[in-house]
Amino acid sequence: DVKVTQSSRYLVKRTGEKVFLECVQDMDHENMFWYRQDPGLGLRLIYFSYDVKMKEKGDIPEGYSVSREKKERFSLILESASTNQTSMYLCASSLFPFGTSYEQYFGPGTRLTVT
Amino acid sequence: QKEVEQNSGPLSVPEGAIASLNCTYSDRGSQSFFWYRQYSGKSPELIMFIYSNGDKEDGRFTAQLNKASQYVSLLIRDSQPSDSATYLCAGRLYNFNKFYFGSGTKLNVKP
Numbered sequence: 001d002v003k004v005t006q007s008s009r010y011l012v013k014r015t016g017e018k019v020f021l022e023c024v025q026d027m028d029h030e031n032m033f034w035y036r037q038d039p040g041l042g043l044r045l046i047y048f049s050y051d052v053k054m055k056e057k058g059d060i061p062e063g064y065s066v067s068r069e070k071k072e073r074f075s076l077i078l079e080s081a082s083t084n085q086t087s088m089y090l091c092a093s094s095l096f097p098f099g100t101s102y103e104q105y106f107g108p109g110t111r112l113t114v115t
Numbered sequence: 116q117k118e119v120e121q122n123s124g125p126l127s128v129p130e131g132a133i134a135s136l137n138c139t140y141s142d143r144g145s146q147s148f149f150w151y152r153q154y155s156g157k158s159p160e161l162i163m164f165i166y167s168n169g170d171k172e173d174g175r176f177t178a179q180l181n182k183a184s185q186y187v188s189l190l191i192r193d194s195q196p197s198d199s200a201t202y203l204c205a206g207r208l209y210n211f212n213k214f215y216f217g218s219g220t221k222l223n224v225k226p
Contacts, residue, residue: 031212040123042218043159043203050212058213090158094212103149104205104214106158 003027004107006091012113019078021110023091031094032074033104034058034066036087043090049074081114088112118142119206121217129225134191136220138204141185148187150178151203153219159203162189194224 007022023032033048035058045058047066055066063085067075074093078085088111092104121138128134140146147166151159165171165178165187177190187206191198201219 033214035216040218043216045213048212056212103161103164106160109158 004091004093004105006089006107006110008110009108010111010113012115013081014115015082017081019081019112021076021078021089021091021112023074023076023107024072025093025105026072027093027105028071029093029095029105030071032068033092033094034064034074034076035090035092036060037090037109038087046076083114086112086114118215119204119217121204121220123218124221125223126220127223127225128194130194130196132194134194134198134222134224136189136191136202136204136222138187138189138217139185140187140206140215142206142208142215143185144208146206146208148178148180149205149207149214150176150189151205153201153203155200162202191222196224196226198222199224
């Protein structure tokens with residue numbers, strides 16, 4: 001059974017703080033993703049990584065950075081948290097997509113509130 | 116232009132009816148499509164995927180793909196109140212990492 005875990009379910013931070021969100025998967029997946037989900041906007045890709053130390057920007061990378069030092073761990077960093085980064089953050093992983101399937105598996109999510 | 120579009124709903128159906136959820140996409144490249152179910156406050160979970168034209172059945176769920184018309188649908192037969200959730204449609208080009216998610220359709224199944 002694929003398992004994707006995230007370090008916190010709920011997090012409250014102050015404006016200007018540096019925030020780290022951690023994600024770990026136990027299925028040796030090459031790909032890992034960070035999304036944020038907001039009402040009416042759906043899932044928006046922030047960054048993804050297809051290998052250790054490799055990363056690519058998604059659709060909304062501004063204000064975020066990522067780190068992938070080990071295959072199983074992918075971190076999202078909010079350099080200076082702002083109130084518009086209050087959101088649900090979802091981590092996902094998948095095998096490298098040779099072919100037709102290879103779905104994404106999601107972690108439980110982190111509900112971040114920036115005050 | 117969004118790559119994958121869904122009607123946000125809510126779609127309301129009575130218990131026991133067939134629920135029909137639809138999704139259109141803009142990229143004509145070869146793609147796989149995935150249907151996820153997301154309960155309120157929870158993360159998305161995969162229901163099924165489809166990549167060939169036609170129907171694919173799994174229990175009460177049937178996914179349909181029409182590449183000529185660029186739409187994907189999910190039919191839920193014998194809908195149950197426990198099916199009430201938001202359903203996300205996602206597409207992925209073959210051999211590419213990036214998934215494109217629709218904004219989701221909220222389904223309410225009324226007892």
